[in-house]
Amino acid sequence: MLTILFDGIAYGMLLFVLACGLAVTLGLMNFVNLAHGAFAMAGGYVTVVLMQRYGVPFLACLPLAFLAAAALGAVAERLLYRHMYGRSHLDQVLFSIGLVFMAVAAADYVMGSSPQNVRLPSYLLGRYEVFGIGIGVYRLFLIGVCGALTIALQLILARTRFGSRLRAAVDDPRVARGMGIDVNAIFAVTFAFGSGLAGLGGALGAEILGLDPTFPLKFMLYFLIVVTVGGTSSMTGPFVAALLLGFADVAGKYYIPQAGAFIIYAVMIAVLMLRPNGLFARGVTR
Amino acid sequence: MLKLFGRRSDTPVTPAGFLNSQAAWTAPEILFWLLALAMLAIAPNRAALLNEIAILGLFALSIDLILGYAGIVSLGQAAFFGFGAYVAGLLAKTVVAEPVTGLVVAMLAAGLLGFATSFLIIRGTDLTRLMVTLGVALLLYEVANKLEWVTGGTDGLLGIVMGPILGLFAFDFLGRTAYLYSLTVLFVLFLLARRIVHSPFGLSLRAVKDNRLRAASIGISPARRLVMVYTLSAAYAGAAGALLAQTTAFVSLEVLDFGKSADGLLVLVIGGSGYLYGGLIGAVAFKLMKDFLSGITPAYWLFWMGLFLVILVLIGRDRISHRLKLLAQRVKP
Numbered sequence: 001m002l003t004i005l006f007d008g009i010a011y012g013m014l015l016f017v018l019a020c021g022l023a024v025t026l027g028l029m030n031f032v033n034l035a036h037g038a039f040a041m042a043g044g045y046v047t048v049v050l051m052q053r054y055g056v057p058f059l060a061c062l063p064l065a066f067l068a069a070a071a072l073g074a075v076a077e078r079l080l081y082r083h084m085y086g087r088s089h090l091d092q093v094l095f096s097i098g099l100v101f102m103a104v105a106a107a108d109y110v111m112g113s114s115p116q117n118v119r120l121p122s123y124l125l126g127r128y129e130v131f132g133i134g135i136g137v138y139r140l141f142l143i144g145v146c147g148a149l150t151i152a153l154q155l156i157l158a159r160t161r162f163g164s165r166l167r168a169a170v171d172d173p174r175v176a177r178g179m180g181i182d183v184n185a186i187f188a189v190t191f192a193f194g195s196g197l198a199g200l201g202g203a204l205g206a207e208i209l210g211l212d213p214t215f216p217l218k219f220m221l222y223f224l225i226v227v228t229v230g231g232t233s234s235m236t237g238p239f240v241a242a243l244l245l246g247f248a249d250v251a252g253k254y255y256i257p258q259a260g261a262f263i264i265y266a267v268m269i270a271v272l273m274l275r276p277n278g279l280f281a282r283g284v285t286r
Numbered sequence: 287m288l289k290l291f292g293r294r295s296d297t298p299v300t301p302a303g304f305l306n307s308q309a310a311w312t313a314p315e316i317l318f319w320l321l322a323l324a325m326l327a328i329a330p331n332r333a334a335l336l337n338e339i340a341i342l343g344l345f346a347l348s349i350d351l352i353l354g355y356a357g358i359v360s361l362g363q364a365a366f367f368g369f370g371a372y373v374a375g376l377l378a379k380t381v382v383a384e385p386v387t388g389l390v391v392a393m394l395a396a397g398l399l400g401f402a403t404s405f406l407i408i409r410g411t412d413l414t415r416l417m418v419t420l421g422v423a424l425l426l427y428e429v430a431n432k433l434e435w436v437t438g439g440t441d442g443l444l445g446i447v448m449g450p451i452l453g454l455f456a457f458d459f460l461g462r463t464a465y466l467y468s469l470t471v472l473f474v475l476f477l478l479a480r481r482i483v484h485s486p487f488g489l490s491l492r493a494v495k496d497n498r499l500r501a502a503s504i505g506i507s508p509a510r511r512l513v514m515v516y517t518l519s520a521a522y523a524g525a526a527g528a529l530l531a532q533t534t535a536f537v538s539l540e541v542l543d544f545g546k547s548a549d550g551l552l553v554l555v556i557g558g559s560g561y562l563y564g565g566l567i568g569a570v571a572f573k574l575m576k577d578f579l580s581g582i583t584p585a586y587w588l589f590w591m592g593l594f595l596v597i598l599v600l601i602g603r604d605r606i607s608h609r610l611k612l613l614a615q616r617v618k619p
Contacts (some may be wrong), residue, residue: 003522026413028389032412032416034482051570080596080600083600084599084600087599089359089412089413089416090353090359091599092359092554093359093416093551094551094552094598094599095595095599095600097551097592097595097598098591098593098594098595098596099549099591100591100592101588101589101591101592102588102589102592102596103592104588104592105581105585105586105587105588105589105592106589108586109586109589115603145356154537169457216297217544221420221424224417225417228413228414235547240494259428259432259434261424261428262425262428262429262432263307265421265425265428266425267422268417268421269418269421269422269425270423271415271421272418273406273409273411273418274447276409276410276411277410277413277414285383
């Protein structure tokens with residue numbers, strides 16, 4: 001039971017890192033970006049290529065995956081996403097589905113359709129037994145990295161000048177512009193940062209989630225669930241939702257494997273029925 | 287003032303007159319349907335493809351009803367499509383092999399499912415609705431996948447043998463009967479949809495779409511309208527699914543897949559939403575484009591499809607249909 005809890009937390013943390021970029025774009029900027037998983041996939045593939053072809057050690061790959069995905073995100077934001085900010089949700093959905101299609105086909109063309117795996121270094125393998133709880137070293141590593149990221153992210157958003165500017169730009173772009181805040185630049189940096197986090201998540205998660213060209217489609221829903229269930233007003237909501245989801249998924253697979261993803265979808269619908277704006281929503285609907 | 291809305295200069299001023307003028311048949315419309323029928327004589331060998339186009343068109347029409355007229359963005363229309371397909375397939379396998387009966391039952395069943403789930407979509411924002419519709423479709427996919435003894439799981443529903451339509455017209459190998467059957471169903475349902483959107487009910491739907499609060503304040507109940515149109519649209523999608531199951535004698539999990547919902551939305555957007563013909567024209571364009579693209583690059587046509595979609599949205603969907611409308615007006619005397 002405690003082992004499942006531990007694995008669930010590790011999985012949930014991973015989901016949060018993968019989804020928190022989306023929590024910013026979708027949650028704060030109100031942009032339905034179904035293509036978020038494509039950036040995660042990019043991070044995963046960068047890691048695979050660096051490790052297999054160039055022999056770069058795993059730990060060095062992680063920041064590189066972040067940078068690669070962030071660069072990709074920055075380019076995509078400047079060229080494409082920027083034009084879609086004020087559009088209807090339908091336009092945003094169609095636009096990002098189009099991007100997903102392109103990403104899936106492109107990944108298939110470049111990397112082939114077979115699943116890739118990341119070979120973890122030996123010091124991240126193995127398990128410890130602590131008070132009867134089986135603790136995988138890699139799971140522990142995940143919790144450490146993702147926990148640190150979560151805290152850093154929360155501090156950036158809540159404490160720094162950039163964080164308060166971002167919140168201002170999101171709440172009321174017009175007034176923010178009037179106050180001399182460069183809203184465009186802030187959105188661009190935020191988008192790139194979110195994409196970078198997705199890429200890092202993809203690199204960290206390739207071993208657990210698997211990596212093949214359909215990745216953006218397969219996990220699109222998980223990211224969306226994390227954000228919608230968590231609510232779109234703070235980072236706490238998605239974080240709690242990611243932990244819940246991770247735990248429910250791991251426990252569900254362990255106890256009732258025949259139910260598959262059924263439980264998660266049912267829970268999502270139930271939560272959205274009771275609280276249409278997510279678990280931790282402020283009262284206003286935007 | 288009314289001239290802005292009416293298509294003709296002699297637009298009457300009474301509400302009923304306005305609706306009638308909107309509902310009048312125009313020459314291009316009649317030509318469209320005659321051409322659809324004539325396609326069988328023009329390209330008799332492509333009857334199977336034509337059949338697929340008709341089914342896809344009906345599916346897109348069902349999305350147009352909720353998106354184009356009620357403004358609900360759904361990512362889970364495949365739920366009803368797939369449900370209708372499985373109901374029709376199972377019915378043909380176990381109870382009755384006659385297609386029209388199966389079609390009606392499948393429509394009713396999908397409509398009931400739509401009614402039951404419609405209460406999930408009347409609350410919340412666009413985003414909540416997106417997720418809930420998507421969630422319902424995925425739930426059904428999981429259920430169909432797990433109920434292997436009923437649905438055949440990943441192998442699909444095999445061994446469907448259809449009887450002749452109404453006991454008279456047997457399906458042939460080339461798919462001509464299939465196309466005629468699908469086209470007839472499409473036409474009948476299209477007529478019904480046309481009647482509905484040009485009725486006071488249709489107008490009230492558009493009022494709800496444009497401004498819910500304002501609609502509510504003039505005495506229209508938005509929730510009730512949405513429930514009704516969602517149910518109707520579900521029944522339409524169920525009919526499309528049933529047609530697919532009956533004319534191809536096979537149902538696989540693909541009918542419930544997210545890709546199916548995305549395809550339907552894509553088709554509608556290519557053709558333009560909110561004027562009923564969008565889905566049909568989009569279905570023709572989509573199939574031709576898919577044929578063409580997969581002819582060039584069999585494995586990677588999805589890439590070009592995605593690129594097309596991105597460009598389409600970036601340029602602006604409305605702008606294209608607006609241009610077409612201007613063009614149509616110029617062609618018409």
